[in-house]
Amino acid sequence: MLNNLLGIVSNASEHGRVVEHMLEMCHWFMLILGAGWGAFFLLSVYKFRSSKNPKADYHGVKGSVYTHGEVTVILIEASLLLGFALPMWGRRVVEVPNQAEAMRVRAVGEQYAWNFHYTGADGVFGKQSLDFVTASNPLGLDPADEAGKDDIVSKNELHVINQRPVVLEISSKDVIHAVSIPHMRIAQDAIPGTKIPMWFRPIKAGKYEIVCGQLCGAGHYAMRSHVLVENQEEFDAFQKELFQMQHPAATAAK
Amino acid sequence: MATIAPVEHGHHVGTDPHGEHHHPELGFWQKYVFSTDHKVIGVQYGVSGLLFLFFGFLLMLVMRWQLANPGLPVPVVGEALKGVFGPTVMTDAGALTASGYNVFGAMHGTIMVFFGIVPLAVAGFGNYVVPLQIGAPDMAFPKLNMASYWCFFTSGVLMMGSFFVPGSAAKSGWTAYPPLAGIADLEGGNIWLNGQTVWLVAMVFNITGSLLGSINFITTIIQLRAPGLTWMRLPFFVWAQFVTAFLLVLAFPPLEAAGFMQLTDRVFGTSFFMPTGLMIGQKVAQSWSGGGSPILWQHLFWFLAHPEVYVLILPAIGIVTEIVANNARKPIHGYKPMVYSLFGLGFLSFIVWAHHMYMTGMGAKVAAFFQITTIMISVPSVILLTSLILSLWGGSIRFNTPMLFATAFLPMFGIGGLTGIPLAFNAVDLFLHDTYYVIGHFHYVVAPGTIFGLFAGVYFWYPKATGRKMNEFLGKVHFWTSLVFINGIFFPMFIQGMAGVHRRWYDGGATYEQLTAPVLHWNQFMTVSAALLAVAQLPFIFNFFTSWKLGQKVGRNPWDATTLDWDTPTPPPHGNFDKPLEVFRGPYEYSVPGHPVDFHPQTQRN
Amino acid sequence: MLNSILKYFPFFTDAEVPHTVAARPDTGLYSAKLGIWLFLASEVMLFGGLFSAYIFLRIGAEPGYWPSGLLNVPVGTANTAILIISSVTVVMAWASLKMRQLAKYKFYMLITILCGAIFLTVKLSYEWPAKFNHFGVFIKKEASTKYEDFLGNKHLEEGGQPPRWEISGHLLDAPKGSAYAEQAVKNAEHFAHETHRHDFVTPAEDDYVIQLDPVNANPSDKDNDRPHFLQRPLSDKIAVIKASDVESASVFAPRHSTYFATYFLITGLHGLHVLGGILVFLYLWLPFKGGTKLYHSNPEHLANRVEIAGLFWHFVDLVWIFVFPIFYLL
Amino acid sequence: MSKPSHDTHPHAHGSAVEAVHGGHDSHDAAHIAAHVGGYIKVGAALLVLTGVTVGLSYVDFGSREMNIIVGMLVASLKAGLVAFIFMHLNGEKITIWRFLIMTTIFVIGLFFLTYLFHADPISGTSHSTH
Ligand code: HEA
Ligand code: HEA
Ligand code: CUA
């Protein structure tokens, strides 16, 4: 509720609900704490202004209510931490969905675009090498590699299948970018030289913006791409279309 | 030494006729420019800090214009800006370019943090007030003190000069993350004379200045306390400076090391932060041998930069504490827990740094560690803030200008601090990282937080430094307008952040139609608030300069305060004190039951 | 007024700040002593940052990209000994002053300064320049089998050792009249040209002709599995390496590899500290107002200064004690 | 830091006694003279240990890591000698000890945590090249 009041974007991923829930609790905690403190603060300021209370009391507040207050704060924070935050992160980084269940996509950033690399039908990424990189082969796919014969690469559009987990293997060619998809409640830096997996499970079909979440140069603000959450048929159609475009020879042979 | 006879003295409001000193007159240069007197150096630092703050604010005004009106020429001054900053930064029509936006953003952050707040809060107030409050004739190493300022000055000149090198100043954020910062401005340019390289060199000078200053502070506080001024009788501001100085001494050097490394990456082609196979355009970058790690920079940077944020806030908390005690006319509630909290904060701030790096792919163990420490660090902050709020209870609060700013500091810091809590949780930070929510979080702590604290300090100690008070009416105008407009800038940031608006966007988010549609209109509101905030500073600037000559004259102790800084002639002479000192009690003995007046100075025997 | 303060702070110096010479009773310290230790604490963090970067990068380095045994161990050992001796002499110099033996002080201080100077001279005249004559080529992994004769990766694998991707030696020393002479001269020209501009080379269009280091000349020799104490001369074997097989090539300059980058940065910064120390010692040794002249007016003050400078010097020695094994031996 | 510190080490120079008298006295000088022989012995030990470091680096302790650990242990021993004897840390004042201990904790944190970051990435992270 508080989240909505603050205008949070709608959620489109499974774990997003948990994130939202946690954020909601944080905000309630902050609101109550802030309101309590604020009320006390305003009361003190009003009640003890010198015109009304010309003589100050050397001893001030007595008793230890405030110690209890502080202990409560600590307890609430600790429970948020131990009850939600830590387990959640543990799940996200350890329980990465397996090969069979999830779709794997490589997301490779460059100034100022995203390349999304799909395995194609065989489920295996083709070999890549820096030597093969050209403008038309931005990921340096080895043309001789069998596993790469059915791979496809899409620019600035990530197609995923509704309800099926996606593991993004995020990396970058030049500087640090970040894949941030507010609707999916995820973000991960794209660090050159490192490939980091990050996963989510979309639960609502639609087209959502992917933000480049790290300053990457003058074009950073416009490095926008989209994630398209589709059903299986739409996805297959997309895959086929791209395959025909990127492997004209193979298509012709068939 | 301990047996020296304590000196009786009575009520000592009013100037001391014997205040002037008996030293040989120094020339102008020695007295005001290359001075080793802590007060002169304090004023030098303070005024430099204020000017840099103002400049950083002006940069931000141009940026805020751009955010609200993407691509439109800056009104009135657009042409002039083009003339000054050149074509990288401004278009012919006088609008900010995308590079220019990044230049201004990086420089706003750098200038505000390292050239504005730290010099004003730590070095300015620290230099001026600390020796006075502990009853010392000067800092422990006066020459080093001077060297510190001139190191800082050099770094300031370099940093400002960097606007005028080819390609303009640094444009990779104040965080200067490589590889972006490593490759910036190198192609075709001069490897030495370009924004990022000059930024690094300037930072090395800045850091050196800070280190010299901090060593001096710590030594001074340990060695030069007046007799009887035991540790638990120190004014809280001194404690705050003490811990701050330790943060600087121990956290800055790793950044200095990192600065050297980025420098050699840029000029000697080493690859500390450059991974193998880096491609620029579609070509493998041959200038680096590879094998480095961009993440290493982030570790070394945040190892400093997290303690640095406490460097920004602690002096302000110290100032606010002084002013709250003085104007509530009662002792601080929980002085000792506050001191322990300071140490807690100081200690913990060294082991939380990776909460800025949740996005870099950390595993469950490391993430758990840093989340736990980050949550732990909020506890001492809560104690500090709670103690301050409780200190108001039962007081007889005088709402003069310093007190207004100090009072407003409390809820403002509260909002900033509270919004830090969701960020501390890794899984939530996934959603909020690098959005305007973060920008809102930290501006609440640094702008209406720290800056208000510093304004309070300026109004409070101005009479000590100049012998005249600043105008109360103008002060109140300054306060109320600033309070309203500054919230007008920063509160909407939380709303934008929740909607997914990210920082460092040249067009304020116009490209991302889907995300920003519901909240884009706030940009206008915030920008107008920022402009009005600028107008609201005019009374302050006017007041600051005119009161120097025209303000109401005051004596030694215009605020009826208890600490030693109010026990010197106003303004204090070279050597500071005109009488032997001995301290008999804690710093905030206000409204002591049975005492005839409502304040009991530390030096008064009974 | 001044007098009344003076009475209160009996140890006023010209800067009018107490505790510059004599200790404050409750801390037992004179200010500069505290100051230098704080400075050293910050230095610990500075070198700590650098060493932690070293560890981070070394752990992250792929096998075969962190060379060892390239530095001259006898020279390094000698330099270590020299620094240690200077640490002894500087503490003796301080002790002599404390015992008010000016002549002895001057003698020990002189030795300290000389040791520092020798250390730096060895660095600047031999150790660093030697690196700039030495050349290494990292072979692309795909191409490494072609150069198995020089890399010996099979042998290394059998012994459970990390692979080797680098071939090193002298680029300029192809024997006159040999089949490669012409090629070598061409490379030399290209190379010299490049080094003068920056201290790194972009791969030449031409192939590299290298007179090999003994290790690369004989990579499968068990003898070469561990670095040698004494460096052995170049072999007279020559390798020709195709430019297209090269991943990166450079003299042993900072640019060469992350190992050399850290080596030059840390030893460079350390060298600057040595230089700083020498200058301070010179000042304290010569009859300046703050130097030996001070002995006659306030010997304790001079002793303090020497103590402070000495603490700094010991710290510089202490850093070297770690630098030496890390870069030379391990 | 709140109480005046008392020397725990009787040989500490710059003691409170000296401070009050403003410096040197014969008592002090005698102490120093007693130390001088010690300095030379420590210097000799350091030289020997340098030799040991070099020697040990040619002994195979089973793995490179072990060799590094052994090397670092010897280096730490040497560093300890320099710090405690030459830099007089053994008799140093409590004030200095306090912040040096802090410094040590933070440096170790810096080393350890950055290392941990390396050792504990999100599972499945890979580094593409060297
Ligand atoms: C002075 C500066 C300052 C201070 C004090 C803080 C304090 C805190 N900060 Fe903040 N922070 C910054 C400056 C500061 N920060 C900056 C500059 C950045 C961004 C840098 C960049 O990326 O460019 C940042 C970013 C930042 C991040 C990274 C976000 C991201 O990039 O994704 C995180 C995450 O954990 C964080 C957490 C915290 C926490 C937990 C505190 C805690 O210490 C807060 C503790 C305080 C409280 C808990 C308040 C207690 C008060 C009450 C309980 C009373 C309430 C009363 C009323 C409302 C009347 N901060
Ligand atoms: C101490 C730090 C500090 C301070 C005080 C401020 C103050 C302000 N900041 Fe800034 N800000 C940063 C540190 C700070 N900022 C950092 C680190 C970043 C990130 C940079 C990056 O992305 O790399 C940032 C980024 C940042 C952004 C995001 C830009 C982007 O990501 O695209 C915005 C946007 O509105 C902003 C706005 C403001 C505004 C309106 C103020 C106002 O509050 C300013 C108000 C200032 C005053 C009220 C003081 C004026 C001074 C005087 C009046 C004194 C004059 C007196 C004499 C001359 C005697 N800041
Ligand atoms: Cu890519 Cu920002």
Ligand SMILES: [Cu+2]
């Ligand atoms: Cu932080």
